[in-house]
Amino acid sequence: MKKNRGKNSQGERDTKKKWSKIIKIAGISGYAVFLIVSWMVGFEPGKEISYNFGSFSLDMLKVLPCAFILIGLFEVWVKKEMVERHFGEESGVKGYLWGILLAGTVVGGLYVVFPVAYSLYSKGAKLSVIFTYMGATAICRIPMTIFEASYMGLKFTIIRLCVSLPLVIVTSVLLGNYLTKRNYEIMKGK
Amino acid sequence: MNYLYIVTGIAVIVSVIANREKTRKAFEIARERVVKIAPAFVAMLVLVSVVLFLVPDEAISCYLGADSSFQALLLASLIGSIILMPGFIAFPLCGILLTKGVLYMVLSAFTTTLMTVGILTSPIEKEYFGARVTIIRNATCFAIAIVVALITGIAFGELF
Structure with missing residues (x-):
């Protein structure tokens, strides 16, 4: 019974994906046709939009390859397992440090982080370390940070990290300690 | 923006010296990521180019x-x-x-x-x-x- 339901929702998701793909392709090809026709008949707004598109694309392409090469190098050289091994074993300041390092290697959004947080919790990591880890995944994932610095400048990134990281650690410790006192438990989710 | 090229260049050179095979793998990962993100990227550029034309x-x-x-x-x-x-x-x-x-x-x-x-x-x-x-x-x-x-x-x- 359960298996069947899973299959159905899988199928639904596939059709949904297919439709969003069709809409995307239709939209982009419609856009391309519009630009070409605009150029042929000399329609000014269309021409201007194509200038926009061209200059934005050029700006993006100047940065994109470098950013992704750096991300690739990072993924090859920093092994997630190595960080995970140290996590939880170390206590005190080192625990937080490894928490932040582990966070740096995460790929994906917040929804990926919740299950990991639970598994860390069930392995006996401290609540404050777990909250630090969660906060850090949001603010200092290395691939994201590389991307940010590439497009917004290093100064922007450094300010953001220097301000947000200490604040995240302090609030995580406060929240963690408060909840530990109240015998709080992280649930398994659904 | 120039420092990005410099940093990337140095990182690649160091990586090649340290391990040629791993560097090749890193480029593969980079290529995969670019291909994966490309459709969403083009869609974003299309939308932005139109919206920024409409909004002065x-x-x-x-x-x-x-x-x-x-x-x-x-x-x-x-x-x-x-x-x-x-x-x-x-x-x-x-x-x-x-x-x-x-x-x-x-x-x-x-x-x-x-x-x-x-x-x-x-x-x-x-x-x-x-x-x-x-x-x-x-x-x-x-x-x-x-x-x-x-x-x-x-x-x-x-x-x-």
Whole structure:
């Protein structure tokens, strides 16, 4: 019974994906046709939009390859397992440090982080370390940070990290300690 | 932007010297990632090119620029809290908006709330952490984002 339901929702998701793909392709090809026709008949707004598109694309392409090469190098050289091994074993300041390092290697959004947080919790990591880890995944994932610095400048990134990281650690410790006192438990989710 | 090329160049050279095979793998990962993100990227560029044509530069600098920095800050952080957008799309978009005169602190509020506050993901978060902790965490992160944005504004000379 359960298996069947899973299959159905899988199928639904596939059709949904297919439709969003069709809409995307239709939209982009419609856009391309519009630009070409605009150029042929000399329609000014269309021409201007194509200038926009061209200059934005050029700006993006100047940065994109470098950013992704750096991300690739990072993924090859920093092994997630190595960080995970140290996590939880170390206590005190080192625990937080490894928490932040582990966070740096995460790929994906917040929804990926919740299950990991639970598994860390069930392995006996401290609540404050777990909250630090969660906060850090949001603010200092290395691939994201590389991307940010590439497009917004290093100064922007450094300010953001220097301000947000200490604040995240302090609030995580406060929240963690408060909840530990109240015998709080992280649930398994659904 | 030049330092990006320099850093990448040095990183690649060091990596090649250390291990040629691993470097090749890194380039493969990079290529895979580019291919994976490309459709969403093109879609973003298409939308942005149209929207920025329809919305004149003056309107952007009026509503998101120096003249109304605080409203813009609040608006940006609210939008960032609600919507879901991968960072690989968000940062390039912010890079474009930057050239259009949107303030650093507004973009900082947007990206930081985007990454840390998740109103749409809160139902999932609630199942793991309970409603109270979910609310506390999101509210704290929102406050942190505002602080980060204000300090960014000060550092870039946009506030005083």
